[in-house]
Amino acid sequence: MNYRKKEEKSWKKYVGKFTKLSTLALSAALLLGGETAGAAGGGNTDYSGAVDPDDKTNVMYIILDDAGYSDLGSFGSEIDTQNIDAIAENGLKYNNFHTSPVCSPTRASLMTGRNNHAVGMGNVANFDFGANQPNSRAKIPEEAGFVSEVLGENGYTNFGLGKWHMTPTVELSPAGPYDRWPLGRGFHRYYGNLEDSSDQYRPELYRDNSPVPVPDVDDYHYSEDIVENGIQYITDHASLRPDDPFFMYLGFGAQHMPHQVPEEYIEMYEGQYDEGWDVIREERFERQKELGILPEKADLAPRAPGVPAWDDLNEEEQELYARFMETYAGFLTHTDEQVGKLMESLEDMGELDNTLIMLISDNGASFSGGEQGSMNQAMAYNKVLQEFDHMYENMDEIGGERGGSDYPAGWAQVSNTPFEEFKGTTHAGGIRMPMIVHWPDGIESKGEIRNQFTHVSDVTATVYDVLNIDPPAYMNDTEQMEITGVSFSESFDDLDAFTGKDTQYFEHSGHRTIYHDGWKAVSVHEPGTDFADDRWKLFDQSSDFSELNDLAEEYPEVLDNLIDLWHVEAEKNGALPLSENFLDGLGNLPDDNLRARESFKFYPGMSHLSESASPLTLDRNYEITIPIDIEENDEGVLLALGNRASGYTFYIKDGELHYEYNNGAERYTISSGTALEEGANEIRYNFQNTGDNQGKGTLYINDGPVGEADVETLPFKISFEGLDVGKDLLYPVSPAYEDKGEFEFTGDIEYVHYQFEEPEYILSEEVDPY
Template identity: 70%
Template structure:
C-alpha cells in the first residue's frame, strides 16, 4: 500500500477549493459580513492560517488490528491516513477507557484528574483519584481551544462523567457541553448497542432515529459531517476541533451480515496461524523490528489444533464478526475524511487516530453473546452460544470474541486490556497532517503517552494554556509534545518517564526500561515482585531481566512512588468491578428513597437505583380501566433486566439475569380504578432472594430468584413504556408497549442506603 494516494481523492481536479477570500467576496457582493472580516467586510490582513484538530478514538482495538499495523482486516481508509502520515509503534494509553479519555482530553495523567479507574466506579473519599469526576482545575482541550477561537464538536462515546450523573436531570457540568464542547451527539456510558443505542444530543436524551438499517457508527459520522459542513459553510475562516469516539470495537460487536460475510473462511486457520501471519506482516511493514519476539500463547488460551469442530465453527464466527465490524468502522472514517477532502479541509486538519487501550478478554474462553453476563463474570458455555450462532453480530446478541482472538489483536504483545503490561497499554497511533508534516508513511518509535497528544496540539498551534479558565486556577499540563518527531525520526522529545496504575497493577517506564509489578490480590503492595524489561532491546517486553539488574528495579520502583505521589495515585485499591456496587455517602444512587413520575426521560442504568443484593420495595400507584395495558416500569433489555406490565387484564413482574427468567403474574384481572402495585425483594444470600408481587396490599405471587452480582443491565430505565429492546418477550411485538392507564408515580424504598455487600 505504500506510495499510493488517498482512496477518497475523487474531486480535487474537478472542483477548485472555495478559499476564504472567494467566500468573502461572495458575502460582500450579497451585502453580508463574515468571519475573519473587519467591520467593512474586508478580510482582515492578520487572519492566521487555520489548523483544524480531530481526535479519532477506537475502543478496545489491539496493536495489530489495522492493516497498516499488520492485520489482514480491510482498513483501507485508516491505512491511507497512515500512508500519508506517521505511525507510532511505541504509543501508550491507560489500561482502560475512561482514564485514557480523561488523559487525552486534558493533557494530564489520569489519576491527577480523578480518573484512576472507569467513570462507573466511585471508591469514595479514601480514593479521590478514582471517583470518576474530573476537577475544574483540569481544563479540557476544548476549553483551551475555545479561548483561541475554535468551535468544538463531540460525537460518539464519552464515558468521562460519573455515570450516576447520567440522568435527564444531570448535573450537567461534567457532560460535554459543560467541558467546552459547543455541540455533542452520542452515548455517555461505557458502551453502546450499535443498533439501538441510548442517545444524547447536547444535554438531552433523544429517541433513536427512525432510520432503516440503522447503525450507531453511521449515525455519529452523519452528525459529525453535519457539524463540520455547517461550520465550514458559515464560518470558513474559523478552525474547529472534533472529538470522535467510536463505540467500535468494544463489545457488543454488531454489524450488518454482509460485513460478516466478507470474512467468511478468513479465520478458519485459527488464532495461532493468524497471529504468526500478523507478526510477520508487522516486520515487513517495519512496525516492529526484525529481532522482535512473539509473545507465547496466553494462559487459558488453548492451541487451535486442540479445539473441537464446534469450537472452531463458533470461534471463527466471532472473529469474522469482529473483522466485519472494523471494516464497517473504517468505511465510516472514510466518509468523514471524504467530507473534509471535498470541502478543502483535509490538508489543514491535524488528525490523531488511536485506540483507547488494548484488546479485551471479556469474552472469555468461548466468547460471549450476552454483555450483562460477560461483565458479571458469568461465562456462557459452548452449547448456549452455538444455539445463537446465526445471531452472532446481530441485535439479538451482544457479541464479544474469545480471548484467543483478542491476543491476536494484541500481536506481538502479551496480556490484554486492564493490564499494565504491553497488551493492555500499547496500541496504534496515526498522526495525519499534510500541511504540518512533510514525512509520509514512516514509522516513529519515540515513547509516547496519551497525555502527550493534547500537549503536542498546543505546541504546534503555538498555544500557551492560560493559568485560569473561568476564574479557576489550572493544573499544569503534564504531557510532553512529540511534535519534533514529525519530521525527525531520531528526535529526542524529552519524554523519559511515565507511570501506569489500575486496580493495584503498576508499571513504570523510564529511559528505555519498564518495571511491571506482579501483585497477588489481598497481599501488601510493598511485597509485590517487579519484572524488568529493556525495551530498547526487547520490543515485545517478553524477557524479564529483573534478576540481572536488581539495582535498576529498585531505581524504577522508587521513581514509580515519586510519580505516584506527584500525580495523586496513592492510596491505591485493587478493586475493579466491585466498584459497580459501591455507594459512598453523597453518591447520587445512595439515597434510601427514589420517586419518579410519568413522562420522565429514559435514564442510564448507572443512574437508576441499584437493586442488586439489597432489600427493597417498589410501589406504583395506578389508575386503570378494563382495557388498559402496557409497561409500568422497565429497566434493561432482552439480555437482562426487570419489568412490570399489565397485559390481558393481569399484572405481571418479570426479572431475568441473562440465563434464567422469573415471572410472577396475578391470577385475576387488575380491578378498574385506583390500584397500588408493589414488589418487594428480600435478600437471602449472595446474589439471591425472594421476590413478592402485591396488588392492593395482597400478595399475588412470589419467586426465588438469582440476581446478577454487579450490574443489572446495559440498558436503562423507563416509566410507562419500554424503549429500545423489550425486557419481556411477552410484549416484544408491541413497540415500546406504552401504558394506556395512568401512573401516579414510581417509588423505590431501600432499608438502608448502602449496598449490602459493600459494608
C-alpha cells in the first residue's frame, strides 16, 4: 500500500486538513491569553464514565523511543509529523505527562500500571544489580500482571510489535528462559527486537519465541516491517474475529540511535538546519507558545553546559552537525508515515474510531552523541570520541548502513525544548514527554490540550477504568500487587478535571525527583559524594512551566517536606538503596547471573545469540578454544560477535587463520602467516587483562603461538550485534569478507569453548552512557 498516493482515503483527507485545524488551534490558544496551557478549542462535555462493557473497544499503545518533548509538529516542531499531528487534532494532547528517564523502567510502568522499582525495573534491562538491589534486576514478577495479561483474561487478543526491552537481556537467548518474553506475559503474537536498540536495516528479529532472519526484500526498513506485520495481525483479526477486541503494543526503534533512514527522507530537510540549534530551539519555543503547549510566560532553558553556541562552530562543523539533524528529522518523518499507514488500515477495516490510542515517547532525547555526534553506535555508547575528520569525510553515509549515527547534544536539547537536561536525568528534559490520546467513540473533545499531571503508570490504570475492568486480585494463582497508577479518564472531556494524581517520585542512578501538588523537587548529585549531601532544587509548576526558577531558598519548609516525601515513596516502592553508577550491573555480575559463568560451550548450528546474553569478555582473563577439521580450500567464519562498527571475529581465508578485534577507532589483527594443515586443528585465543580496557591477546594453533597483539578494548559494550558460530549473520565484523555474505565455514567445527578466570580489573569509570 502506498499511503502517500491514496488521496481518496478519508484518513488522508483528514490529514490534509491539519494545517487548517492547527491555525484554529493557534487562534484559540491566543484567545486564552497564553497565561495557562489549557484547551486549544471548545468542549467541556462531562465525562460519562466507563464505556458499556458490551461495546467493543480496541486498545493501542504506540511508543516512540528517545523522542523529545518538542519533536512532534503538534508539540512545536518544524519536522513533518502530519499523521501523528492529525491524531492529536482529532484527540487530546497532554503537556504535563511524565515517564522514567530511560526506556525499560518506562515500559515496565506502562505495561503494569505500577511504579518501575516496585516491579523490579529500577534500571534498564541490560544491567543486574544483584541481591543488594532486588528491584533493579529487570525481573518483573508475576505479581505485577501486564495489561496484556489482564486484557487477555477479558477477551482481548494481544499483539506485540517492535522494541520490547522488558526482559533481563541475559535471558534473551534462543534457549530462553521464555517466561519474561512477550508470549510469556500475555501476548498472543509478537514480532520485533527484544533488546535496547535496533539497527533499522539489519535488526536482530524475533517472531514469538524464535529468532528469524531479516526479510529478503528490497529497501528493507525496520519501522516499515513492524507496521506491516501489525497491519497483518489486525487484518487477520478483523477478518475472522470482527466482534472481539484487540490490544496492540507498538514500540518503534525510532528515534533511538542509530538514526537510519533512506536518503530521500534526509533530502527532505536539506538546508533546513543550517541556521543551527540555537535558532531552531528558539523557533520551537515560540511555536509551542502559539500552539498553547506552553503558557506565554514560560521560559526557555539556557544552552546546556558543553553545548557550544552554533555561531562559534566552524563551517565544517556546522555542515556535519546539520546533516545529523537532517537525518534525525527524516527518520521521524519516515516513522510518522508508518503511523499513517497503520491509521489508514484501521479506518479501512472500521477499527479506527473504536480504538483507544495512547501515543507517547519513553523518555527525553539523548545526549549520548556528545558535543560532535557520532557515526558509530558502539563508540557513542562507550563514550569513545570518533575522529571528526573521518565523520566529515564520510558524512554522506549518515543515515545509511555504514553510518549508525547519533546526533550532537545540541540537537538533543532542541528536541527537549523548553526544558533542561536530557535522557538519563530526572530533570524535565529526561522525564517530561508528549502524550496524545485518540478515541473518537469515547472522547467528544477534539484537538484540545490537557495540563493535568500524568505519569506513564497512569496509562494502563486509565485503560482499566474506561473498559470497566477491575484488575484481578489473583492471576495464574498469584496474588497481584496494587495498581498504583491513577486514571486520568475524567480529563478526556473535562479540561479542569482533578484526576487525584498528586504525588509521584522518580529515581535513576541516584538522580531523584519528587512531584507533589504542583511542586517539584529535583536533586543535584555530585558523583562520589554522599547522597545525603545532595543539593535540591525546588520548582512551582503552577507558575514555572519550564522548571527553571529555583525556589529552594525561598521555601525551605516546602522543600524539606518534599524530600521527606521522596524517601517515603522510595521506601514504599523499593527504590533504595541508591547507586550512582549506571554500569554497576555490567562490570560486577552477581553470581546467579547467567553471564557470570566461568565456562560456555557453543555448538555449530546454534542460533544467533544476542550480545547481552553472550559471554562477557570485558576486563577479564579468558581463553576461547575452537577445535576444527578442515580440508584443502575450506574457509569461512569460525566465530563472530559484532558488526562493522565493532566486535571480534575468527575466520579462515586463503588457508590462513585470522583474528580481528575492532573497537571502532582501531582494528587489531593477528594472522597465522601460513596456511593451516589439513585435518584436525585446535584454534585457541588467550587474552590476559593488563589494565582497564586493555590486554594482550595471543593466537594459537595446536598449542603453538602464531601471533599476539596489545589490544585496547571497549569499556562497556562490545557491540550492538550478537554472536554467531560458523558464520557471521547480519553485518560482517571484518571488511576482509564483507563481499562473501555470511561467509559460512565450509569445514567442521566441534565446538566453541569460552573459559574465564577471575577478573583482575573491574570497570572503574563511573560513566553514564545515557
